[in-house]
Amino acid sequence: MDVKLINPFVDAIATVMPQLGFQSINRGKLAVKEQYVSSQGVTVLIGMTNQVRGNIAYNMSEETARSIASVxxxxxxxxxxxxxxxxxxxxxxxxxxxxxxINFEKQGMNVDISPPSLALGADFKVKVSSTKYLALELLVDSNAIELNIGLGQ
Amino acid sequence: MNKIRVLVVDDSPFSQKIMAGTLDQTSFEVCGFAENGWDAVAKYKFLGPDVVTMDMNLPDMDGISCSREIISIDPAAKIVMVSAMRDENLLARGYSAGVQAFLQKPVKSSELLDTLRKICECSQQSQDWLNQYLTHFVSALKLNMLQMARVESRVTTAVDDQPKFTAHGIAVIIGITGKQSGRMILTISTGTARKFTQMILGSETVDEEDVLNSIAEFANIIGGHSVSAINNQFRGAELRLTPPGIMSGNTIDLINPRLNSFNVHIETEIGTMTMNIGFAGGNSLGC
Structure with a gap:
């Protein structure tokens, strides 16, 4: 998967999170992974289609989800x-x-997104892509959210 | 002819007056005003308007959150956002919440009336759509079950009115985009999935990867056939699928993101599976 498909998400986080009241947004680890994402407690799967296709699984612990919801x-x-x-x-x-x-569109790639599916529990795993995907960790006010991005053009 | 009843949600007395003036002497009538989000939700329940005009900035919440609240009570609610602000982010959030149209203040009266008329005419087409789409999914499912796994199936459908959908084993999730956005989930137990894969591949030896891929592809084919049939029937629907996401585990609780959903239960000689299919009640089709 092309790393340039990551930046629209990094920029989106940097734009959206401060609007919601979060103070600090830092980039954590970035890793290329294969196969499955293990749910940490709260996993939200959202699909993309059109000129960029695939799935993104936002994965976090329930504690993180609660503290984010609270903010x-x-x-x-x-x-x-x-x-x-x-x-x-x-x-x-x-x-x-x-x-x-919107950031993809600015780069000339039209994309449509599906409604999100929120899944609860830590007793399941998710496959976002048939090949490799990128796992990007973001620290939002020291809460870790993992974006598992399995996209292709 | 009965007038079309409009609930005006706006905290500014000036805007309320403009809106009432515009709708006076037309086929619309203002059935109520709401000055904040919770007032709007209460009045929506009480008055049951045909359409709502919604300001973006309300004292207690924003217009999108308020629209979301109203749509959670009535998924078929028709809402037009009328706001000084109109940017891409707002549009994306609004449409995903189920708002049908955005107008920027100051609104020309002709523009407001045209938009309200268009939305209200579309509601009949939307109703036809809600009655029809499920039949396409059910027939695609039965046909492919027969063609791919060579088994007959018995199908029952029911409205999904539960706050969550629980899957045990494998759940394939496919998003649907276009004039109507939605989601399809196909769930099957691991044991049945294995038998099913053996039938499809015509081989006794299948590994976990084969099983997941077969079920995902099966779901993808059903989704593809269904949305193609829908696109043929409803011009301008332009439905597209996102690639399948696969979840597997003992218990997966999937939360229904306020879609009008149905559960389709399939019984076959090799076991059962359930398909959950839902669309947002908001955007009218082809309008």
Whole structure:
């Protein structure tokens, strides 16, 4: 997979997260992986089609998901991964991916995105691509979100 | 003829007045005003308007969150965003929430009336669509089950009204984009998937990779046949599939992102599988 397909996501995170109230966004590890992503607790799968095709799995622990949802809800405490928190995380993934889609378009590549599918539990694994994918770790106010990007042109 | 009832959501008395003035003496009537997001949700429930005009900046939430709340009560709600702001990010978020149209303030009265008319005319076509799309998925499923695995199947369908969809074993997820966005999930137990793969490949020895790939391809073919048939029937639907994402594990709880979904249960001599298929109620088809 081409590394240039990563930048639209990095830029999208840098644009969207501060708007939602997050202070610091840092890039963590980037690794080329094969086969499966093991869910850390909350995994959101979203598909892309048109000139860039594939899937992205946003993967994080439930604790991270709750603390992110809390920031998105103006600091309201989030004790469990309830409907409101699920909706917040789905919306976050939707916003970041929609923003990445706009960044692809700026590079002359039209993309369409599917509705996100949020899956709960750590007892499953996800295959985003039939070949290799890129795992990009982002630290958002020291919470780790892993973007597993399996895209091709 | 009955007038088309409009709920105006805007906290500015000035904008409310402009809106009421524009709709006066037309085939529309203002059935209520709401000054904030929660007021809008309450009035939507109480008044049941035909269409909503929504300001972006409300005192308690933004117009997109408010639209999302309304669509969660009524997935077929028709909402036009009327806002001073209109950028790509906003459009993308709005359309994915189920908003049908965006207008930028100040809105010309002809533009507002044309948009409202268009959206309301489209609702009939949307209804036809909701009644029809499922039949295409069911027939593609039965046909391919017979052609690929050479087994007869018995299919039952039911509205999916649960907040989550639980899969055990394998779940193939395929996104659908176009004038209607949606999602298809095909789930099957690992044991049945293995038998199914053996039938498709005509071989006793299949590994885990063969099984996952077969089920993903099976789902992809069903999805491809279904959306092709839909695109032929509804001109301008332009539905496309995203490549399959595959989940596997003992228990996978998939949350329904507010789609109008159906569960299609398939029984065959080699075991059962379930297909969940849903579309957002928002964007009217081909309109």
């Amino acid at each position: 998105m809800m103006m600091g309201m405490p989030v004790e469990k991964m309830d409907e409101m928190a699920q909706s917040a995380i789905s919306e976050l993934v939707n916003m970041v991916t929609a923003n990445a889609a």
